[in-house]
Each structure stands twice: as structure tokens, then as C-alpha cells.
Amino acid sequence: MTSFLKELANEMSVTAAAEVPGAAPAPAKMAVEHLNLFYGDFQGLRDVNLTFPENQVTALIGPSGCGKSTLLKTLNRMNDLVEGCRVEGSVLLDGADAYRTLDATDLRRRVGMVFQQPNPFPMSIYDNVAFGPRSHGVRAKADLDVIVEESLRAAAIWDELKDRLKKNALGLSGGQQQRLCIARALAVQPEVLLLDESTSALDPISTAKIEELIGQLKERYTVIMVTHNMLQALRISDKTAFFLLGEVVEAGDTDTIFSAPIDPRTADYVAGRFG
Amino acid sequence: MLFSLLNVPPASASTAAGSGGAGAPGAGAGLAAAGVPAAARVPKRRPHVLREGAARALFGTAAALSIAAVALICLFLLANGVPAMAEIGLPEFLFGTTWRPAHDLYGIFPMIVGSLYVTAGAMIVGVPGGLLTALYLSRFARGRTGSFLRSGVELLAGIPSVVYGFFGLVIIVPFVRLFGPGTGLSVLAASLILGIMILPTVITVAQSALDAVPARYYEGALALGVDHEHAVFKVVAPAAASGIMAAIVLGLGRAIGETMAVVMVAGNMPIIPDSLLSGVRTMTANIVLEMGYAADLHREALIATGVVLFVFILLITMLLNVIRKRGEAR
Ligand SMILES: Nc1ncnc2c1ncn2[C@@H]1O[C@H](COP(=O)(O)OP(=O)(O)O)[C@@H](O)[C@H]1O
Ligand SMILES: [Mg+2]
Numbered sequence: 304m305t306s307f308l309k310e311l312a313n314e315m316s317v318t319a320a321a322e323v324p325g326a327a328p329a330p331a332k333m334a335v336e337h338l339n340l341f342y343g344d345f346q347g348l349r350d351v352n353l354t355f356p357e358n359q360v361t362a363l364i365g366p367s368g369c370g371k372s373t374l375l376k377t378l379n380r381m382n383d384l385v386e387g388c389r390v391e392g393s394v395l396l397d398g399a400d401a402y403r404t405l406d407a408t409d410l411r412r413r414v415g416m417v418f419q420q421p422n423p424f425p426m427s428i429y430d431n432v433a434f435g436p437r438s439h440g441v442r443a444k445a446d447l448d449v450i451v452e453e454s455l456r457a458a459a460i461w462d463e464l465k466d467r468l469k470k471n472a473l474g475l476s477g478g479q480q481q482r483l484c485i486a487r488a489l490a491v492q493p494e495v496l497l498l499d500e501s502t503s504a505l506d507p508i509s510t511a512k513i514e515e516l517i518g519q520l521k522e523r524y525t526v527i528m529v530t531h532n533m534l535q536a537l538r539i540s541d542k543t544a545f546f547l548l549g550e551v552v553e554a555g556d557t558d559t560i561f562s563a564p565i566d567p568r569t570a571d572y573v574a575g576r577f578g
Numbered sequence: 579m580l581f582s583l584l585n586v587p588p589a590s591a592s593t594a595a596g597s598g599g600a601g602a603p604g605a606g607a608g609l610a611a612a613g614v615p616a617a618a619r620v621p622k623r624r625p626h627v628l629r630e631g632a633a634r635a636l637f638g639t640a641a642a643l644s645i646a647a648v649a650l651i652c653l654f655l656l657a658n659g660v661p662a663m664a665e666i667g668l669p670e671f672l673f674g675t676t677w678r679p680a681h682d683l684y685g686i687f688p689m690i691v692g693s694l695y696v697t698a699g700a701m702i703v704g705v706p707g708g709l710l711t712a713l714y715l716s717r718f719a720r721g722r723t724g725s726f727l728r729s730g731v732e733l734l735a736g737i738p739s740v741v742y743g744f745f746g747l748v749i750i751v752p753f754v755r756l757f758g759p760g761t762g763l764s765v766l767a768a769s770l771i772l773g774i775m776i777l778p779t780v781i782t783v784a785q786s787a788l789d790a791v792p793a794r795y796y797e798g799a800l801a802l803g804v805d806h807e808h809a810v811f812k813v814v815a816p817a818a819a820s821g822i823m824a825a826i827v828l829g830l831g832r833a834i835g836e837t838m839a840v841v842m843v844a845g846n847m848p849i850i851p852d853s854l855l856s857g858v859r860t861m862t863a864n865i866v867l868e869m870g871y872a873a874d875l876h877r878e879a880l881i882a883t884g885v886v887l888f889v890f891i892l893l894i895t896m897l898l899n900v901i902r903k904r905g906e907a908r
Contacts, residue, residue, distance in 0.1 A: 379801065381797065381800065381801060384797070384800070408800075408803050408804065408805050409803065410803075411800060411801055411802065411803040412802070412803025413803070415801065415802070416801040418794065418797070418798065418801075420794065422792075422794035422795065422797070422798040423798075424795055424798065424799070424813055424817070425795070425816070425817050426816065434799070434802065434812070434813075435802040435803070435804070438802065438803075438804040438808055438812065439803070439804075484798070487798075487802070488801070488802070491802055491803060
């Protein structure tokens with residue numbers, strides 16, 4: 304069935320980051336335009352305009368409470384669950400309006416999400432990964448087997464788990480659970496992957512594994528990640544957007560944001576002077 | 579008295595509430611003591627220790643009393659019931675199909691079968707509806723509808739069983755009579771009324787298990803692009819499986835121990851029922867119908883019936899513990 308993940312795994316071991324210098328700018332996979340978001344009376348996002356280029360990693364940085372998670376949850380409409388949450392402006396996926404044109408479940412299938420706290424379901428490792436494809440109509444055991452293996456391989460955790468697929472996922476370590484959640488998200492073949500501080504609850508070794516993984520995943524997916532860790536943003540992102548109090552202060556190439564920011568507040572933040 | 583043993587959930591809930599209530603003033607007093615200025619140099623620890631000691635003694639006594647009550651009931655049952663079983667002969671007692679005290683025939687097999695039939699019927703009637711209601715209340719009902727239904731369920735739990743019995747007699751029995759020969763006093767009528775009676779137990783226990791499922795499971799499912807119903811049925815409900823099993827088993831306990839409503843609608847002939855429309859006598863009914871005038875071996879045979887019922891309830895409680903343990907292990 305789907306061998307793209309296998310190909311991907313092979314490709315990745317050969318070329319870690321195939322960036323061609325001076326190539327044409329990547330087309331925007333997702334974009335938000337004049338986005339204002341309200342939780343009741345409180346305005347969580349103010350006139351946010353951003354583009355998320357295809358096959359690149361965009362990092363969202365900024366102090367706690369500045370609206371990074373809010374933006375992420377707007378991109379896959381998980382904010383729909385929040386009572387009193389109102390969204391103005393537009394969110395575009397391949398140019399289609401996520402709130403007016405696309406169906407929420409359809410959008411979420413295409414825009415996968417990995418949460419800050421690993422949240423595997425209380426079922427077997429296999430069933431966790433197979434959950435998405437099964438829900439979307441894949442029934443044959445052989446097909447599911449292939450998807451499970453390829454997703455776990457793509458999340459760099461196949462070797463660790465292949466002998467215990469029937470074990471309950473809650474028995475895994477935090478780092479393993481998080482990579483399992485990445486595999487679970489990949490198993491529905493999303494186009495965009497949202498990661499909300501997905502390494503903040505993890506030890507350095509697990510973090511390093513997931514960072515490496517993200518660097519590889521962008522070959523296939525558009526990745527948008529929230530991180531508190533400046534070094535992490537610097538290491539693995541292509542683009543960075545800096546948020547403050549619900550506004551985008553500055554956005555652009557990660558190298559520029561970190562080495563030659565225009566706004567003094569950005570300079571202070573990336574230098575670790577507040578936040 | 580024996581059947582009050584069945585009320586495991588309310589009883590344990592009330593002890594929990596009791597200890598919580600008693601604990602709160604203690605905590606308040608502790609805060610007040612902490613508020614005393616250090617300059618007063620009051621030795622803080624001693625009154626605290628004393629108070630703790632007193633509280634411990636009080637709770638200990640309460641616990642000991644309730645355990646003593648259980649022990650006394652067991653003792654009473656066994657002391658009166660076991661000799662009767664021995665005199666009648668255990669196989670004759672358990673598997674004898676004739677219950678005719680006037681001829682000294684004490685076979686309770688029809689009543690054992692009757693209790694099992696009626697309980698099984700109650701589960702078939704009450705469990706699916708109860709679980710679906712719990713799912714609805716926990717994950718679908720919003721705002722007014724939800725709170726209205728919730729208070730309805732609470733009301734259902736508070737209705738005395740004799741009122742259920744009356745309802746059964748006036749509404750359900752005539753309804754059953756439409757379906758065939760006989761009076762309508764039947765296995766079917768008893769199953770229907772018991773099925774309704776176990777609803778509040780099944781609903782509240784299952785609903786609290788469902789409410790306790792962490793939101794992150796539900797959110798994780800939605801984030802994979804499945805819809806609300808799918809997430810609820812495939813992730814939330816399985817995550818609450820042990821609590822849902824507990825709800826079913828508690829409903830089972832409630833059904834097998836119920837007396838008054840069953841007596842009113844079951845017909846109570848001590849025969850093995852041959853159809854859903856046949857009359858039936860449960861173990862509980864057997865006891866309550868004849869206890870008033872029974873003497874000597876007859877009386878003891880009724881108490882021995884209580885022993886058998888007690889064993890069933892013990893098994894159900896053990897099953898419940900196994901389910902809870904397994905739930906905690908996950
Ligand atoms: N469900 C909610 N209801 C009301 N306010 C919220 C809700 N979620 C987040 N907020 C508020 O929105 C702001 C941004 O939150 P968030 O996006 O979680 O910040 P970040 O992820 O950048 O730390 C905060 O002030 C927070 O209190
Ligand atoms: Mg956040």
C-alpha cells in the first residue's frame with residue numbers, strides 16, 4: 304500500500320537537509336490573514352499575518368501566554384472546542400479557507416497535531432497508531448500492519464517497539480510516548496504537522512531524538528512548531544515568528560531573526576533578556 | 579437488613595462524604611492555629627496531636643462498628659442457616675425443585691433460577707439503555723437538557739421500591755397481559771421493572787467513569803480528524819471500560835437483591851418458570867413472603883435462603899473488586 308514512509312526513511316538517512324541555496328521561495332502551504340481571535344472578551348491574537356512555506360519548519364517563539372498555542376489550535380480548529388472562542392480573519396490551507404470552506408474533521412486529518420503532553424490512548428501501541436487509519440476506513444489487517452510499521456519507522460521508534468506492539472502504550476517512557484504520538488499523527492498521512500512544545504516534557508536524549516526527527520519530517524511535511532527553547536528553534540527551524548501579547552512582532556528567516564533582528568524586543572528575547 | 583448490604587455504593591459514598599465533612603473543620607482549626615502569632619509562643623504541636631488522636635479514635639470506632647455489624651449479620655446468617663442446610667441436606671436444599679414447607683420440603687432451586695432469570699432480564703432491559711444514557715449525559719447533553727435529565731436520574735434513584743412495584747402492578751403487568759395467557763405477573767414484568775430500577779445505579783456510576791476520562795484522549799482523537807461520535811465511542815468509552823463494568827456489576831447487585839417491587843409483580847409461585855410470561859419467585863421474595871409466619875425448620879430454611887443470596891452477593895462484590903483493581907492497574 305503506502306510505501307512513501309519507507310522511501311522517506313531511506314531518503315532521510317542519505318540526505319539530511321537537501322536545501323538548494325538560492326532556490327525559489329517555497330509556496331505557502333498554510334497562511335493566516337488578519338487573524339483576530341477572542342476568548343470571550345479577551346483578545347488572544349491581534350491581526351496576525353503569517354505564511355507557512357511548504358516543506359519547511361516554522362518555529363513560533365515568545366514568552367508564555369503570548370498566544371503561540373492559540374495560533375496553533377486555530378490552524379487545525381481545535382479552538383472550536385473552546386466555548387466562547389471567536390475567530391476573525393482567515394486561515395488558509397492550500398488557499399482554501401479552513402473556517403468557511405473546509406470541514407473541521409477534514410482539516411484536522413490534513414493538519415495533524417502533537418500536543419505538549421504526550422497523550423497516547425489507553426490501548427495497545429499498535430491500536431494507537433492504527434486508530435486514525437481505521438477511523439478513516441482502512442480495514443484490512445495487512446494494510447494496517449504496513450501503515451503501523453511505516454509510521455513507527457518514520458517516528459524513529461520502530462526498533463524500540465516492534466516486539467511489544469500489543470503492549471499498552473501507557474507503559475512507555477515519556478519520550479517514547481511522544482514519538483508514538485508523532486507516529487499516530489503521521490499514520491493518517493497529514494500534510495501539515497503542528498507540534499506544541501512537544502519536547503518540553505522530555506529528557507535531553509528524547510528531545511534530541513525528536514529534534515532530529517523533525518529535521519527529517521520536513522522533507523515530507525510542512526512543520527509548524529511552538530518552542531520555548533531558543534536553541535531548538537535555531538537548530539531545526541527555517542522560519543521563525545516571534546510573538547508578544549498576541550501580536551507577531553517579527554517573522555522571517557530563522558537566521559535573520561536570531562542574528563540580525565529588526566525589532567529591539569525580538570533582539571532582547573532571543574538574547575534571553577526576558578521571557 | 580441483609581439486603582441493605584447490597585447498597586455498597588451509597589454506603590461507601592456516604593462514608594467518604596462523612597469523613598470529608600469531618601475532615602474539613604479539622605483543617606480549618608489547623609489553619610486557625612497556624613494564624614496564632616509566633617510571639618504568643620503557644621506550643622503548636624500538642625493540641626494538633628491530641629486532636630488528631632481524638633479524630634482517629636472516633637473514625638476508628640465508627641469503622642469498627644460497621645465492621646462489627648457486618649460480622650454480626652454473617653454470624654447470624656450462618657448460625658441459623660447452616661444447621662437448616664445440614665438438616666435438609668445441602669443437595670436437597672440447593673437443587674430440590676419442590677418448596678412445600680407444610681410437607682417439610684425445602685428445595686430452593688426454583689428460587690435460585692428465578693432470581694437468576696429476573697436479574698438477567700433486568701440486565702438486558704436496563705444495561706444498554708443505562709450505558710447509552712450515561713454516554714449521552716457525559717458527552718452529548720448540553721446546558722438545560724443535560725441538567726434536566728441529570729435531576730431526572732437522581733429522582734429515579736430516590737423513588738422507594740414499593741412505588742416502583744405499584745407502577746409495575748398498574749402499568750407493566752396489564753401491558754404484559756396483552757401478550758399472552760396468564761395474569762401478567764411474570765418474569766417479564768419483574769425484568770422490566772427491575773431494569774428500570776437499576777437505571778440510576780448504572781447511569782450514575784458509568785457517567786462518573788466517563789466524566790473522569792481525561793480530556794486529552796478526546797482531544798487526541800479529534801486531532802486525528804475523527805468526529806465527535808467516533809471519538810466518544812472508540813476512545814472515551816473504552817478508556818472508561820473498568821468503570822463501566824463496575825456500573826454493570828453494581829446494577830447486577832441491585833437487581834438480585836431487590837425485594838418489594840419484585841414481590842408485587844412476579845406472581846411468586848415457587849416453580850421453575852417455563853416462559854417469560856410464567857410467574858416466578860425470587861430468593862428475596864421467598865424470604866419476605868413467608869418470614870412473617872414461619873417457625874422452626876421453615877424459618878431456618880428461609881434464613882438459609884438468605885445465606886445463598888449472601889454468597890451470590892459476595893461473588894458479585896469480589897467481581898467488582900477484581901474489576902476495580904484491574905482499572906487501577908491501568
Ligand atoms: N481557553 C481559553 N480561555 C480563555 N483564555 C485563554 C484560553 N486559552 C488561552 N487563553 C489565554 O490566551 C492567552 C494565550 O494563551 P496561549 O496561546 O496558551 O499562550 P502560549 O502558548 O503562547 O503560552 C493567554 O493569556 C491565555 O490565558
Ligand atoms: Mg502554549
